[in-house]
Amino acid sequence: MPQTNPFSFRKGDLLAVGFVLAAAIFLTLFFWLCYLHTDAAVARIYLNGELVQEMPLDVDAEYTVSGAYHNTVTVKNGQVSVTATDCPGGDCHRTGWIASAGRRIVCLPNHMELVIAGEASVDAVVG
Amino acid sequence: MEKTKALALSAVLVALALALSYLERLFPLQLLIPLPGVKLGLANIVTMMALYFLSAKPAFAILVVRCLLGSLFGGSISGLAMSISGGICAFVVMALAKRLPVFSIYGVSILGAAAHNTGQVLAAVALLYSLHSFAYLPFLLFVSIGSGFLTGAVSAAGFRAFGAIFSKAVSPSPKR
Numbered sequence: 001m002p003q004t005n006p007f008s009f010r011k012g013d014l015l016a017v018g019f020v021l022a023a024a025i026f027l028t029l030f031f032w033l034c035y036l037h038t039d040a041a042v043a044r045i046y047l048n049g050e051l052v053q054e055m056p057l058d059v060d061a062e063y064t065v066s067g068a069y070h071n072t073v074t075v076k077n078g079q080v081s082v083t084a085t086d087c088p089g090g091d092c093h094r095t096g097w098i099a100s101a102g103r104r105i106v107c108l109p110n111h112m113e114l115v116i117a118g119e120a121s122v123d124a125v126v127g
Numbered sequence: 128m129e130k131t132k133a134l135a136l137s138a139v140l141v142a143l144a145l146a147l148s149y150l151e152r153l154f155p156l157q158l159l160i161p162l163p164g165v166k167l168g169l170a171n172i173v174t175m176m177a178l179y180f181l182s183a184k185p186a187f188a189i190l191v192v193r194c195l196l197g198s199l200f201g202g203s204i205s206g207l208a209m210s211i212s213g214g215i216c217a218f219v220v221m222a223l224a225k226r227l228p229v230f231s232i233y234g235v236s237i238l239g240a241a242a243h244n245t246g247q248v249l250a251a252v253a254l255l256y257s258l259h260s261f262a263y264l265p266f267l268l269f270v271s272i273g274s275g276f277l278t279g280a281v282s283a284a285g286f287r288a289f290g291a292i293f294s295k296a297v298s299p300s301p302k303r
Contacts, residue, residue: 007283012229024268
């Protein structure tokens with residue numbers, strides 16, 4: 001079997017380049033599509049530790065949590081916030097608008113907790 | 128006597144691999160591409176050298192010893208897991224690719240670099256219990272085409288120069 005010098009570039013090596021390139025592009029597209037699909041995050045509202053309402057962040061909506069006090073939760077432009085409250089502290093209102101998975105708004109007086117479902121994204125990579 | 132020569136050569140290649148991975152730190156490639164895990168992969172040259180001039184078995188032994196000693200000298204346990212899983216993936220792919228007549232050392236090197244990154248990411252996924260690391264693989268694969276080509280070029284030049292010496296030192300002569 002005639003063999004060419006294994007130490008010089010041949011056309012077949014372009015196959016290797018093409019294969020790796022194809023794998024990289026395929027994976028890029030795959031993860032991109034995955035990202036697009038999982039983009040619609042859900043805000044879960046808990047009152048006294050029990051789930052009372054789920055609000056998808058891609059639908060603008062408003063919901064009032066009625067416990068000892070009242071929190072008005074507003075979803076707008078993919079963000080969520082407690083826009084009005086009659087609790088004494090008002091910390092839930094001051095938390096402002098949140099959008100990313102893992103972020104939360106807590107109203108201690110009302111025993112209300114709002115969590116955006118999903119795994120928290122990475123803050124930093126060390127190593 | 129051949130056995131002794133092969134053993135001595137294997138030891139020299141382990142030393143060379145360790146020296147190359149140290150040398151590699153002098154090239155701050157991460158300044159150019161600021162991503163963790165991006166490196167030239169110079170130590171892969173040694174695996175290829177062992178594959179081409181010795182055989183698969185000593186090449187594998189050299190790889191394992193190199194990873195163990197490398198992490199002992201300046202690494203961590205998680206670093207060891209990453210380098211050994213990347214190294215074994217690269218080894219398997221390169222040993223197979225070398226048998227295919229379509230690839231020269233360039234193709235073998237590129238596939239090896241890509242396999243090394245894949246193995247590393249697999250180890251990262253296992254260590255971090257998180258599939259998120261997979262999303263990082265495409266970037267590493269793009270980089271591995273360039274780094275694989277470079278190490279392939281370095282190996283080709285080196286092997287042309289040293290090939291005669293090696294094939295005299297170890298029989299059988301290099302295949303292909």
